[in-house]
Amino acid sequence: MPRLTIDGREIEAAAGRTVMEAATDAGIFIPYFCWHPKLSVPGNCRICVVGVEDKGGEWVEIACNMPVTEGMVVYTNSEKVRARRKATMQFITLNHPVDCGICDKAGECTLQDYHYEYNGERSISVDAKAHATKHYSLSPRIVLDNERCIQCTRCVRFTREISKSNGLGMQNRADHSLVRAVEDGSFANDPYSDNVIDICPVGALLSRSFLHKARVWYLKPTASVCPGCSRGCTVNLWHRRPEWRLRAPGMRAQNETIDRVTPLENPAVNGPWICNKGRDIAKVLGRARAETAMLKGRPAELQGAIAQARSLIAAARKPVAVVSSWASNEELAAFKAALGARFSVLVKADHEPEPGEVVQDDILIRADKNPNTAGARALFGEAPLALPPDADLVLVWGEGLDFGLIPAGAKIVYLNAWLQPENGHADVFFPTSIQTERDGHYTNFAGVTSAFTQCFPRPAGVADAQALFAALAGQAGGGE
Amino acid sequence: MTMPGRKVIMNFEVTPTSHSLEEYRARGGYATLEKALKLQPADITKEVTASGLLGHGGAAFPVGRKWGVMKPIPGEIHYLCANADEGEPGTFKDRWILENAPHLLVESMLITSYALGVRHAFVYIRGEFDLPYRRIQGAIDEAYAAGYLGKPVFGTDFALDIVVYRGAGSYVCGEASGLITSIEGRKPYPRNRPPRLTVRGLYQKPTVINNVESLANITGIIRMGAEEFRKIGTAKSPGTQLISISGHIAKPGVYEVEYGYPWAKFLDEDCGGMLHGAKMKCVVPGGISTKVLTRAEIEPLTLCHESVNPAGSGIGSGGMIAIAEGTCMVRLLQVLLRFYHHESCGQCTPCREGMGWMHRIIDRIVEGKGVPEDIDRLYAISAANDGTTICGMGDAAGYATVGILNKYRDEFEYFITNRRSKFDGRLECLA
Numbered sequence: 001m002p003r004l005t006i007d008g009r010e011i012e013a014a015a016g017r018t019v020m021e022a023a024t025d026a027g028i029f030i031p032y033f034c035w036h037p038k039l040s041v042p043g044n045c046r047i048c049v050v051g052v053e054d055k056g057g058e059w060v061e062i063a064c065n066m067p068v069t070e071g072m073v074v075y076t077n078s079e080k081v082r083a084r085r086k087a088t089m090q091f092i093t094l095n096h097p098v099d100c101g102i103c104d105k106a107g108e109c110t111l112q113d114y115h116y117e118y119n120g121e122r123s124i125s126v127d128a129k130a131h132a133t134k135h136y137s138l139s140p141r142i143v144l145d146n147e148r149c150i151q152c153t154r155c156v157r158f159t160r161e162i163s164k165s166n167g168l169g170m171q172n173r174a175d176h177s178l179v180r181a182v183e184d185g186s187f188a189n190d191p192y193s194d195n196v197i198d199i200c201p202v203g204a205l206l207s208r209s210f211l212h213k214a215r216v217w218y219l220k221p222t223a224s225v226c227p228g229c230s231r232g233c234t235v236n237l238w239h240r241r242p243e244w245r246l247r248a249p250g251m252r253a254q255n256e257t258i259d260r261v262t263p264l265e266n267p268a269v270n271g272p273w274i275c276n277k278g279r280d281i282a283k284v285l286g287r288a289r290a291e292t293a294m295l296k297g298r299p300a301e302l303q304g305a306i307a308q309a310r311s312l313i314a315a316a317r318k319p320v321a322v323v324s325s326w327a328s329n330e331e332l333a334a335f336k337a338a339l340g341a342r343f344s345v346l347v348k349a350d351h352e353p354e355p356g357e358v359v360q361d362d363i364l365i366r367a368d369k370n371p372n373t374a375g376a377r378a379l380f381g382e383a384p385l386a387l388p389p390d391a392d393l394v395l396v397w398g399e400g401l402d403f404g405l406i407p408a409g410a411k412i413v414y415l416n417a418w419l420q421p422e423n424g425h426a427d428v429f430f431p432t433s434i435q436t437e438r439d440g441h442y443t444n445f446a447g448v449t450s451a452f453t454q455c456f457p458r459p460a461g462v463a464d465a466q467a468l469f470a471a472l473a474g475q476a477g478g479g480e
Numbered sequence: 481m482t483m484p485g486r487k488v489i490m491n492f493e494v495t496p497t498s499h500s501l502e503e504y505r506a507r508g509g510y511a512t513l514e515k516a517l518k519l520q521p522a523d524i525t526k527e528v529t530a531s532g533l534l535g536h537g538g539a540a541f542p543v544g545r546k547w548g549v550m551k552p553i554p555g556e557i558h559y560l561c562a563n564a565d566e567g568e569p570g571t572f573k574d575r576w577i578l579e580n581a582p583h584l585l586v587e588s589m590l591i592t593s594y595a596l597g598v599r600h601a602f603v604y605i606r607g608e609f610d611l612p613y614r615r616i617q618g619a620i621d622e623a624y625a626a627g628y629l630g631k632p633v634f635g636t637d638f639a640l641d642i643v644v645y646r647g648a649g650s651y652v653c654g655e656a657s658g659l660i661t662s663i664e665g666r667k668p669y670p671r672n673r674p675p676r677l678t679v680r681g682l683y684q685k686p687t688v689i690n691n692v693e694s695l696a697n698i699t700g701i702i703r704m705g706a707e708e709f710r711k712i713g714t715a716k717s718p719g720t721q722l723i724s725i726s727g728h729i730a731k732p733g734v735y736e737v738e739y740g741y742p743w744a745k746f747l748d749e750d751c752g753g754m755l756h757g758a759k760m761k762c763v764v765p766g767g768i769s770t771k772v773l774t775r776a777e778i779e780p781l782t783l784c785h786e787s788v789n790p791a792g793s794g795i796g797s798g799g800m801i802a803i804a805e806g807t808c809m810v811r812l813l814q815v816l817l818r819f820y821h822h823e824s825c826g827q828c829t830p831c832r833e834g835m836g837w838m839h840r841i842i843d844r845i846v847e848g849k850g851v852p853e854d855i856d857r858l859y860a861i862s863a864a865n866d867g868t869t870i871c872g873m874g875d876a877a878g879y880a881t882v883g884i885l886n887k888y889r890d891e892f893e894y895f896i897t898n899r900r901s902k903f904d905g906r907l908e909c910l911a
Binding site: 041042043044045046047049060062065066067084087088090091092094095124125126127128150151169170172173174175177 | 827832836
């Protein structure tokens with residue numbers, strides 16, 4: 001293993017590593033725009049220059065493409081390096097509009113940070129900036145501002161090396177170069193296209209769904225797990241910071257919505273990427289909620305519904321439970337502990353692939369569109385979903401079960417979070433909380449368990465499943 | 481054009497049929513190939529290294545050293561590319577070889593391929609070259625028909641295929657790594673080194689890329705032997721240089737000049753002096769990316785690397801441009817910077833932004849809206865491009881700009897102060 005010195009610190013790096021990788025591993029920061037740990041090295045931004053000591057003195061070279069050698073002496077902050085970085089920042093901001101005031105990236109923009117860190121001065125140019133297209137529709141999901149683009153080609157390389165759609169390319173030459181989508185529409189059909197928004201170091205690639213929606217410093221990321229499929233990618237759900245919540249009446253919707261979803265890097269599951277469905281998971285979680293318990297379709301007090309359900313459970317001769325694969329491990333365990341002995345339990349898929357959706361690929365997307373099938377099956381077995389014809393009470397937990405499958409005459413106790421027609425067909429209906437209103441864990445298809453965290457308070461009238469099962473069990477046990 | 485001195489390439493009379501296989505064979509063509517195939521491949525490389533042949537593409541990198549990096553591995557694929565993407569403004573020497581001696585190139589490529597263990601070779605030719613393309617493609621077709629290409633030659637097991645690849649005329653395609661990226665069918669972005677192309681080049685295989693003129697010398701070197709070849713030219717610059725001269729000169733054209741020939745004599749006698757008997761202001765020695773030299777500076781110089789390099793310039797690609805007294809250097813720099821801006825590939829930051837910036841500044845000066853700080857700005861941009869770009873183009877534009885600014889700063893200051901050219905913005909040479 002070659003030993004080298006970076007800024008006077010002696011470090012060891014595996015042969016074949018670059019100076020950039022060796023420095024990053026050792027916790028030494030070298031700035032970069034175009035370099036990305038998961039992508040190939042284009043070496044085009046030229047900001048990662050470092051000084052390397054050689055016989056003829058110090059020469060300046062890019063760190064991202066320089067292999068480490070034995071005895072190498074590297075400076076990341078020498079005078080020469082600072083001068084080069086400053087010059088490069090002058091070039092990069094030469095035609096950049098510096099419209100941070102209206103840019104969604106402001107606050108988390110690499111260019112902003114580096115400007116203060118490595119340049120901090122006005123442009124030495126007096127010429128007008130070169131103009132390019134603004135608000136260019138790259139795909140139905142992504143808007144491109146070519147003036148902000150610094151042509152680092154991260155997005156182009158992402159579509160070539162990670163999503164493999166080859167959907168983007170560079171057009172034209174010199175400062176007329178533009179990122180453009182391939183005419184065959186492969187970028188619009190790329191199920192991972194929105195990752196280019198995250199890896200864009202500036203505000204050139206913008207999400208249409210997040211466009212001008214919020215300044216990022218008003219938002220707070222909460223670690224969560226995407227429930228879109230059994231991969232269970234770890235994500236950050238961005239929502240308004242409690243201290244910045246809007247206090248005007250009727251603002252609950254704005255205060256308690258997920259403004260955007262970004263990947264939470266996790267080498268064990270999804271790396272730094274998620275799919276577009278995961279970005280849109282707020283649409284699934286933000287559907288109209290059921291917030292009142294019901295008895296045969298009529299609104300009822302929660303306590304009255306619990307009493308009714310208890311008596312149904314106590315009276316049943318053959319009770320069957322169909323549990324949700326969107327429930328957390330904690331909720332499933334609570335069900336098993338409280339009611340597992342009383343019910344014969346089956347596991348159902350709450351969601352099936354929708355028409356037009358990518359069912360499965362070899363990158364992230366899995367055919368099972370439920371986050372916790374593995375967790376549920378671990379507790380309740382692999383039995384196929386077939387309701388016995390002599391069942392006289394069916395407890396259905398979560399959406400997605402066709403009530404036509406339930407034997408005629410059987411009583412139905414239904415737990416669901418969403419406002420759906422089936423809710424009124426059940427004998428007893430309980431509204432339950434959703435993922436953003438509680439903490440919990442999901443176990444993905446490969447057996448990796450990831451945690452999600454509460455973002456918003458649970459609405460009044462909505463039951464917490466764990467408490468509900470305990471309440472139901474108290475009566476069922478007491479009746480025997 | 482005729483010149484005194486010994487010749488390696490222009491050693492025959494050009495007639496309408498002199499490029500044909502028949503006449504090339506009558507001049508002794510393909511006999512050197514037969515001789516070369518009796519040698520060991522390593523001996524050919526050794527011979528070329530011993531000849532001291534310098535690359536003729538512009539950087540004057542020793543050909544033998546480039547070949548030496550590529551250690552032929554049996555069973556491994558190697559490629560050879562002839563760089564016929566002659567795009568440096570003022571340079572048109574390779575065109576002469578492709579038009580008039582295409583078989584010399586084919587034979588040289590055969591010898592080179594044998595030396596380097598190459599089975600497939602490419603000629604990358606710029607799209608604007610029409611007659612050169614037809615001539616080289618015709619020569620390759622003739623060579624296939626005659627059995628020199630496509631199957632084992634002269635009873636050995638060595639066989640070579642040559643493919644002609646026509647580019648679309650982008651300047652960066654002449655940069656070796658841009659060239660192979662273009663052959664691979666992609667946008668010709670030059671590549672970062674390391675790895676060197678002789679380690680990982682075309683299709684990720686070891687590749688040698690040589691200029692057409694460098695390759696054309698190989699046949700001569702093997703025919704006469706390295707020792708004999710070294711007697712031509714000077715000790716440090718062996719051989720000859722094809723010089724394509726244009727601009728305000730009486731007899732523009734391609735001349736084969738033996739290294740060490742007096743420069744002033746070449747211009748005044750062989751090229752017939754300046755056009756319309758004008759006085760000479762300066763000369764671009766070898767393509768616009770080399771720094772201009774004034775008439776006074778070239779007076780003591782001879783045409784060889786060891787003489788021109790210390791003067792702060794270089795022979796470069798041999799694309800010489802003579803510039804007469806009364807030419808506006810501001811307009812001249814504007815033309816150059818327009819070219820560099822247009823041809824920058826836009827891959828890396830300093831060149832992508834810097835070329836456009838310099839072009840906008842010089843345009844503004846020519847419009848009469850220049851400010852005194854513009855000269856400093858041009859210097860600063862040139863300096864920021866020096867050695868920071870992926871390929872040499874950023875540096876080259878800087879050299880050209882600094883070369884002109886250093887020597888003709890007064891013309892720029894005059895233009896900025898008076899909002900008009902010192903020489904009526906003239907680029908042509910009036911009678």
